[in-house]
Amino acid sequence: MSSFKLDRVLEADSMLVSKLGLCQLRLMNDSRWPWLLLIPQRPEAEEIYHLTPLDQTLLTFETCETARALKQVTGCAKINVAALGNQVRQLHFHVIARRTDDAAWPKPVWGVGTAIPYDRGKADGLKAAIVDAL
Amino acid sequence: MSSFKLDRVLEADSMLVSKLGLCQLRLMNDSRWPWLLLIPQRPEAEEIYHLTPLDQTLLTFETCETARALKQVTGCAKINVAALGNQVRQLHFHVIARRTDDAAWPKPVWGVGTAIPYDRGKADGLKAAIVDAL
Numbered sequence: 001m002s003s004f005k006l007d008r009v010l011e012a013d014s015m016l017v018s019k020l021g022l023c024q025l026r027l028m029n030d031s032r033w034p035w036l037l038l039i040p041q042r043p044e045a046e047e048i049y050h051l052t053p054l055d056q057t058l059l060t061f062e063t064c065e066t067a068r069a070l071k072q073v074t075g076c077a078k079i080n081v082a083a084l085g086n087q088v089r090q091l092h093f094h095v096i097a098r099r100t101d102d103a104a105w106p107k108p109v110w111g112v113g114t115a116i117p118y119d120r121g122k123a124d125g126l127k128a129a130i131v132d133a134l
Numbered sequence: 135m136s137s138f139k140l141d142r143v144l145e146a147d148s149m150l151v152s153k154l155g156l157c158q159l160r161l162m163n164d165s166r167w168p169w170l171l172l173i174p175q176r177p178e179a180e181e182i183y184h185l186t187p188l189d190q191t192l193l194t195f196e197t198c199e200t201a202r203a204l205k206q207v208t209g210c211a212k213i214n215v216a217a218l219g220n221q222v223r224q225l226h227f228h229v230i231a232r233r234t235d236d237a238a239w240p241k242p243v244w245g246v247g248t249a250i251p252y253d254r255g256k257a258d259g260l261k262a263a264i265v266d267a268l
Contacts, residue, residue, distance in 0.1 A: 047205070047213050049198040060194040064183040071181070078223075079181050082216030086232060086240035089212075098220060106220035107245050 004041040007090040017127045018134070022058040025066060027127055030115035034074050034097040034126060038062055045091040048083060066095050069133035080108065138175040141224040151261045156192040159200060161261055164249035168208050168231040168260060170200055179225040182217060200229050203267035214242065
């Protein structure tokens, strides 16, 4: 059995927030919208149905808890949840806080403009608030 | 307790494929890409964490089975799964078959161009194939 190794693009674009039971929870380094990633730590999973039923249930639990925490921390209008994987095949879920005045609303955020990296302190504050809310 | 009523926009944009344990499974009337919707038949649910834990598990099961069936029927390169809800608030999951030569690849399909409705026979054939594969 091969061991899990985080995709290099996901690793470069995001910062570790916490390791949950199944997933790595990471913060995308783009301050335009609070944008989390959940990456199941299972090698070779590319589609949700590649996970075992138990892992699917864990993923759902962690996605719901992450979405609820992100809503609580940000007070956003809507949470967007998605697994696309057209560019990075390693299975990963986006959990994104959307405001009605953000730069892409009401369209999706993928491919819109250029990421604006966080100031270190602001990212640390957001990561800590998410962990507290979980 | 109020009863479930399908959102009018979702109803107008899609065709019923089947009623599953939790969700209505529907086919978006856009022949550019095989695009299914799963709508949990629960009134007032807008975010996944509004569902009970049992319903969350059912939704995950139905999403995985739908994704697997869509992959089998279309032989697509990638399945995209998402719950956005920025425009229609009733909770609904998109399950979309993507080809590397489709009109939006590798970007998401939302907001791209204009829907091309199916010929009646082609939609019926796709719906029947999905039901067979489930």
